[in-house]
Amino acid sequence: MMLDMRLRRAGFSALLVECRDGEHVEAWRAEIWRRREAGELRVTDIVPGARTVLLDGVAPGTAELLADWPEPSVAQKQVQRLVEIPTTFDGEDLSEVAAIWGVSSTAVIDRLIGTELVVAFGGFAPGFAYLRGMPEAWSVPRLAAPRPRVPAGSVGLAGPYAGIYPTASPGGWRLVGHTDQQLFDVRAEPPALLTPGTRVRLGPA
The missing domain is CATH 2.40.100.10 (Cyclophilin-like)
Structure with a gap:
């Protein structure tokens, strides 16, 4: 099941992920960070907001890649310090x-x-x-x-x-x-x- 979110262009090289609430923002932020660290995604900056995650410096095709991801799990996200x-x-x-x-x-x-x-x-x-x-x-x-x-x-x-x-x-x-x-x-x-x-x-x- 896909996460109830929307993707919007934000300038030449940025995307805005619009989420339902703060927990889904954190789920997306953590998943995007994890995949970037694993070399699966190219993005320069990951900036969470109240109900959005701004991705700056994204590679071409990133929007299509994100749209194909399964819903990030809040329960299974990495435990932070x-x-x-x-x-x-x-x-x-x-x-x-x-x-x-x-x-x-x-x-x-x-x-x-x-x-x-x-x-x-x-x-x-x-x-x-x-x-x-x-x-x-x-x-x-x-x-x-x-x-x-x-x-x-x-x-x-x-x-x-x-x-x-x-x-x-x-x-x-x-x-x-x-x-x-x-x-x-x-x-x-x-x-x-x-x-x-x-x-x-x-x-x-």
Whole structure:
């Protein structure tokens, strides 16, 4: 059975794979990466998004090749490394998140500590990872007006995602805590600690 996706051209040498949801994005990203490493596919960059995977630098005939693949299996995809982020849950929006969820602040912390997250994609700023894995019922709205400055290391929630600010910047995510973990280092390879597919757990500092 083929995956319910669509392929679109994106410029001269790029393709956009449109998927149903985040899990299918991760399945396609992992399968494309695996086949590229095995020499079965030529593609320069693999860039996942919320419901898309952008492939840049593809060889002629790649669209036909992808269309013939069987559906990538989410359950059988390669197990990625786990990164534990020591987190102090002292965010100024913690009580508001608790009110939105209808639980205590302690219950919010317990839920976040007990949930394994996965890097869906990066964006917004170098090293900023959108972390999926929270139930849809836990989605929270962004702030009505973004803060002019969110400190580096702040852990926040917005919509269905969690995220950690790698550097100080404006932002409208609801802050639930902070970490001292360095998330982006231009001298490292790769520079970002949290790359797509990486499993993440927020733990007590």
